Amino acid sequence: MDKISQRIKKVVVVGGGTAGWMSAALMQRILGTQIEIELVESEDIGTVGVGEATIPPIRHVNAVLGVNEAEFIRETKATIKLGIRFENWKNLGDSYYHTFGESGQNHAFCQFHHYWLRAEKLGFNTNYWDYDLNYLASVRGVFSNQRAKDPSWDLPYAYHFDSALYGQFLRKISETRGVKRTEGLIEHVVIDSDTGFVSQLKLQDGTDVNGDFFIDCSGMKGLLIQKKLGVGFDDWSHWLPCDKAIFVPSKRHEKTHPYTRSIAHQAGWQWCIPLQHRNGNGLVFSSNHYSDDQATQLLLDNLETPALGDPKIIPFRTGRARKQWHRNVCSVGLSSGFLEPLESTSIYLIQSAIVRLIKLFPHEGVTDELVDEYNAQSKNEFELIRDFIILHYHVNERTDSQFWRDRRSMEVPEHLQNKLQLFKANGQLVQDQIDIFKDPSWLQVMLGQGITPKDHHPLANAPSDQQLVEMLTKIIAHKRAPLDRLPEHDTFLSTLCEGQQ
Incomplete structure (x- = not known):
């Protein structure tokens, strides 16, 4: 120019x-x-x-x-969307959440998950997500958009x-x-x-x-x-080989979840997005593993509510x-x-x-x-x-299909490989400046997909064993405290929309 x-x-x-x-x-x-x-x-x-x-x-x-x-x-x-529930991604029958929240309470120079990792080694086994209000609200199906007096009770959210x-x-x-x-x-x-x-x-x-x-x-x-x-x-299809998506609307659930569902299948994954008037459903898949007819039948067989239209297929690269x-x-x-x-x-x-x-x-x-x-x-x-999406596929333990075995054995981009090696060694995460997914997001997916770091930060050793257990127990109780005061997700929506009429 x-x-x-x-x-x-x-x-x-x-x-x-x-x-x-x-x-x-x-x-x-x-x-x-x-x-x-x-x-x-x-x-x-x-x-x-x-x-x-x-x-x-x-x-x-x-x-x-x-x-x-x-x-x-x-x-x-x-x-409302508080996060995504990933099902069958690590292995068949396993599930975890990637929420918009953050677990526990971070300390200067030492993130909360290092304390949790140390407690795990001591035998104080708790679900990492029990320290995350977004997860707790998702499971219970409650939500409020009102700012809490305590910032740790805020619920970061998006929409479907x-x-x-x-x-x-x-x-x-x-x-x-x-x-x-x-x-x-x-x-x-x-x-x-x-x-x-x-x-x-x-x-x-x-x-x-x-x-x-x-x-x-x-x-x-x-x-x-x-x-x-x-x-x-x-073209990035050598890392992400799915090349088609099929989608179909279905009847809404009686109760709408405040999260997206992502369900992994043998050669792709299915989404379910709850709306006020219907559900949005789709299947992202590899045409090298499924024919269009097979993918269509797979999606229809796995709908939780009756379809409201004919499935449509879109190819992509x-x-x-x-x-x-x-x-x-x-x-x-x-x-x-x-x-x-x-x-x-x-x-x-x-x-x-x-x-x-x-x-x-x-x-x-x-x-x-x-x-x-x-x-x-x-x-x-x-x-x-791209690297964040590859992470979901690459770190899996599934043995039921060649698709998943190939994803596990593939060579991934250098940046992702370095990030994985650092976390596996001592639980450290380094935030990239322009990355929309912050450390809590990478952490949830890595833990959810089954990565357990070999070590934790030395600052997590500062509390005694008893002090550490007491600290974690107190945090869980604190995170659960506002749940009974939050309205059900559907109640929140109906109240908000009726007020706008």
Whole structure:
């Protein structure tokens, strides 16, 4: 890129759905007084209204947009998510939780799990998650969004919601605040012969849409970033070989759990996401191990409630665009890459991409420095999430299928291997700066998948045996104290939504 492009006065978002409308909404909210924003989408391209699970940063998006939580929950049929229950991942019949909470109480220079590890060696065997209020509330099915007087009683949370309804919700916000929506299918993308930048979209009805900067939210086809600019793709299927997802809605449970379920099968895994009006179900699987018919039957046979529609299958390829920002096009959502939704990162990666673009926005024109920094951060973030997902597959004890044996014996990325070796040696975890998953998340998955460190931090030896047991007993009692005062999850939802009517 030898020269700076023209000043950015107009941004065009290509594609709707969650990626397009979140991009438009956030850009309008932050930069709307300085740039014009137009979104191009077609009603002929349908959206998949699956149940979507999220992680807590989604609440930051809603806060920036000024969203009323009760209105949001009512309009998107949302429920609360306190974490994920993983079943059959370590071995058949085993389960553990990855919650948004944190167990116990950390001390200076020594995290809580070192004290717990020492107590285990003494024979004081307790469930690590019994020190985690998010886990305790999940199991009991209770929740409150009220800030507790004691910070250790706060419940970090996210949501499950209908992704199609969420897209509509964001569209309403965007259009109300001035985003222009243009209906139409894109027939041709015009490239400026001098700069190599995208300059115009030609629609099938003859409409021309001009822009200075384009956000590609066109999904896996990557209409601009791949089909037009051809940036290439880093394929990660050798680590994550599942390449298809099948999904189907089913009747809601009588009681909605405040957590996502992830159930491992012989060559993939099944999700169950509880919504107010139905359950979202799906199966991520390897087509080298299951035919489409086998996968469909497996999913239907394992539904807990009657199906409400016909199963649909989507093929995918795990990996990322080699350049997620190239020239004057930034890819957001599935056009930028795909990681299976095991840890509910799909919407977070949309959020992160658009926030990063806003922070590095090329107001006076696109420069190499801005593009390079954006791409470096995006690459790092994608790879860290990739490694976290690989962790679930790699550290397993299953012997019932070749799929799981292959995952256990595969060579993993160096960063993940180093992280595993450090934790196995003495329970140490080193937080990567841009990693959305903090130490408590890595810890829960490593412990849940069966890794027991050989040693603990020496500071955990400071209390006497009796003092250590008394300390842990007191923490468990403290964590359990607020449970009886918390309303049931469904009661919380109905009270909140009724108050919004």
